[in-house]
Amino acid sequence: MGTGIIAKKFEVLPDNLKLKVEGYIDALLIENGISISDSAEHNSIAENKVLEIKPGFGGGKGIIGYMADDFDTPLDDFKDYM
Structure with a gap:
């Protein structure tokens, strides 16, 4: 199938x-590790950086930019249940 038809x-x-x-x-581009550069228009791949996400524990390391220091502390709303 040609690109004209698509x-x-x-x-x-x-x-x-x-x-x-x-x-x-x-x-599809990210899944196959393909990076495209188009100077006329920004594509939705952030700065042509391809992230490799590995399944399992620690697979998302580096993807989450910020996590609060008290992330693991119990919430006050659930004190009755603890």
């Missing part, structure tokens, strides 16, 4: 479906 099909989609298609393409 572009024609893409153009007739409503905007909300175009966003879904773009998200799917980004997911």
